[in-house]
Amino acid sequence: MMQSIINWLKNNHMLNYSDLVNTLFKQKCLLCDANIAALQPNIHAVCLACLNDLPWHPKTSCPQCGLSSSGQSCGRCISAPPDFDATHAVFLYNFPIDAMMQRYKYGSMLSLCTFFGALLNEKVSPETVDLIIPMPMHPQRLQERGFNQALEIAKVLSKNNKEKLDYKSAERQKLTPPQASFPLKERVKNIKGAFNVNGNLTGKRIAIVDDVMTTGASLNELAKTLKKAGASHVECWVVARTLPHK
Ligand SMILES: [Zn+2]
Ligand SMILES: [Zn+2]
Structure with a gap:
């Protein structure tokens, strides 16, 4: 017409x-x-x-955790490897990405998830994983916000592989206070046992999708829980990565 x-x-x-x-x-x-x-x-x-x-995430970064390095695994990942195997990030969590994310999260600017999802899609290869799991949100938080930003981004990534989108296997069973206000040790403690994974994920290659990776404590805890359920490989696919201030 x-x-x-x-x-x-x-x-x-x-x-x-x-x-x-x-x-x-x-x-x-x-x-x-x-x-x-x-x-x-x-x-x-x-x-x-x-x-x-925009503050693009540098190509020379640790392939496992996404922090600055010469492109090889960083010292921290060698001495105390995280439970996830790789990290892909589009941006550094600096201005104006931080402001855009805040607007997106709290202002319900869902159209930005299409933008972020499309850019993340250029960085990752959905064909290399079996499942795409958005970082689950506690039901109470979901009710407060009205949507899960990680799920909205994951929907964009799984557009051509709808069967890979899995927002049911992982649940958040513990309501944790907003992580940003706590130092690393507290975050790790707060997030322990926060997730529950249903079913058998034996041998599955999984990508966890999230908007921002800060210390990686939540992603690490979920990766650990997924591996306990049998996952063989877990990657973090995030829109933005915070780099610690030197
Ligand atoms: Zn402009
Ligand atoms: Zn690293």
Whole structure:
């Protein structure tokens, strides 16, 4: 229907195609307000200039935990390996990603999950895993917020592999206080026993999806629980990684 209208307008010299695209899909860059025209507006939440300026996660980082390194495993992962086997992150959790994430989490800006999900999708290979598990949220938190941001991002990643999306096997059974306010040791203590995994995951290769990885305490606890249930390989797929201040 739409195509026939476009064709009719074009044939009658009433329209130039790029004008139509601009008119239909014009939107403003979330960061600088510049007009952006895009066929898939949600994927282009920011203009190209702002996109290039975002704090991209460096290529030279520890493949296991995502912290700075020469590209080899870092000293910490060698001396005390985490329970997950690899970490893929798109951004560093610096400005303006932190501000965008806050807006997304607390302002229900669900369209940003399409943007973040599409960028994360370019970093990871869903075909290399059997299951894509979003970081589960406690039912009470879910009720407060109305959506699980990790699930929304995981939906984008599993768009072409819907059977891999698994938001049922892992549950959060313990309501923990917001982790950001606690030092590492407290976080590790708080998160112990927070997850419950149903079923047998023997030999499964699993990707856990989350928005932000800070100390990695939650991801590590979930990875540990998944491995106890039989998972053979667990990766963290996150939108942003916090690097400790030096
Ligand atoms: Zn911009
Ligand atoms: Zn490491």
